[in-house]
Amino acid sequence: MKFIAEVNVMPLKALLDPQGKAVRLSMHNTGFKSVENIRIGKHIQLELEADSEIEAEDKVKEACEKILSNPVMEYFEFEVKKA
């Protein structure tokens, strides 16, 4: 069966996020003054083949841990659904 996974890889909350800080400044300068605490990470969509939803989730988790995220600086969350 085919599954679609939506993965978010975000900078750890304990770390500064310079990209987010820069975007916050741009937003304040462009008039969006009510915006605070911007954090910017990656959004990854992928398709994969697996026998069951549980197997698909295990594969995505392993891929997140091994390739898609750097656990020293980032955490991930994901959702898997049938394609």
Place this chain on the structure above:
Amino acid sequence: MKFIAEVNVMPLKALLDPQGKAVRLSMHNTGFKSVENIRIGKHIQLELEADSEIEAEDKVKEACEKILSNPVMEYFEFEVKKA
């Protein structure tokens, strides 16, 4: 009221996504051979102050159009919820 927005900015489906292609190759080389069609974009979390959920959605939409995405190459989708 405080709202939290979760924004995804992704490369348009009509465009190639070289970053996704590179990650797909790495995944195949590391044993994740069942993974296909990887697309990589940005995930942005932000907090904002607004009088209502509709106002918050309007602000986030405007911010996406003006700053957070480049409509020539990217599309966006977002969700707003109460903090």
